[in-house]
Amino acid sequence: MAMAGLYRRVLPSPPAIDFASNEGKQLFLEAIQNGTMEGFFKLISYFQTQSEPAYCGLASLSMVLNALAIDPGRKWKGPWRWFDESMLDCCEPLEKVKAKGISFGKVVCLAHCAGAKVEAFRSNLSTIDDFRKHIMACTTSDDCHLISSNHRGLFKQTGSGHFSPIGGYHAEKDMALILDVARFKYPPHWVPVPLLWEAMNTIDEATGLHRGYIIPHSYSVIYLDFHYKLLTSALP
């Protein structure tokens, strides 16, 4: 068998825990029982592989747009309307994304352009406690899904800046499930939230700005209610 090229990578564990390992399955079961995998079902239903090595931002966004059941209002193939990465051709030319990837700000722009309402938090303008509240709000419902923009180095993974959706949360162990869209490289995996925060609290050299996290919503969700829940969850 030809061996040129790379066949996946071994997931550095620790710090990550493979979703399909015995330990990963146990975390998953406990998190379901504790109600912090509610968003998982819709999100995993649209889990996809980034179709180009630099399309992590586009793949993460198209997963979330499909999970939120946002109608792109135009055809994909045959009679079907459906978000494919190739349709996210707003804010930044696709050829440029293919060559160099996409910045945090441009992904936010794209989400707006595709018809989502978007909350975006750069790590220098947010805190780990806010991040946890947002994770909790999104994993206990299926109205919103977080997209993390982080640096892979903190997880001892090869590569640098990367986008992936967060698929669930284990509150007691304070671990989040990363649904890595670079599935040809690493499988889905659990990571400690403090380390994930540290990985988001890094600077993208291409823009000189901090990374962070993005929460797209459907306009059909009552937006104020979401904020109300976030606010009241912060009360003693």
Added chain:
Amino acid sequence: MAMAGLYRRVLPSPPAIDFASNEGKQLFLEAIQNGTMEGFFKLISYFQTQSEPAYCGLASLSMVLNALAIDPGRKWKGPWRWFDESMLDCCEPLEKVKAKGISFGKVVCLAHCAGAKVEAFRSNLSTIDDFRKHIMACTTSDDCHLISSNHRGLFKQTGSGHFSPIGGYHAEKDMALILDVARFKYPPHWVPVPLLWEAMNTIDEATGLHRGYIIPHSYSVIYLDFHYKLLTSALP
């Protein structure tokens, strides 16, 4: 918003139960606790959308090949070796598959060609009891995954012949989880196994032959052990 074309379909329920509904989540939790979702974790990690309206056979197979960690031995994009539908260009020309879909026999041929060991069962040469034993063997391990070839009509769904992997089993309720690769149309859903069997026990007009199910394996799995388990599971 432009409304030409179709934005998904409403899943006819019953007979199917949406994976992300409350009832679907409950079935899922019970099935995990009973050990018949073991294969789910790897398979769902590679869940994908068929990239063309007639590529259900190719998408189902590429999901399973990736879940089995079979190395295609050639590059996909960048340095990465990874199964994409466009690489399943054996047994039947891709242009023909794009126009007309693919037959049961050609999917079996393709799985062999891609480097898998394959068991294939046409419904007229198998029984529902054998099918249940195979479902049980595959959902309690992560060494094999079933691909069903069935007729959508039995589920009151639009369309005709369709391929999709089976993602899990609820033994007590005798229901199987279909990870429908036509995700632009229907979400993943649970169906009663007797109805699934009936849907597989139909004739493909293009070939005049019965549909059925396909089980690809990795050569790295000790094949005889699998058969031994199947055999002993049939003993009183």
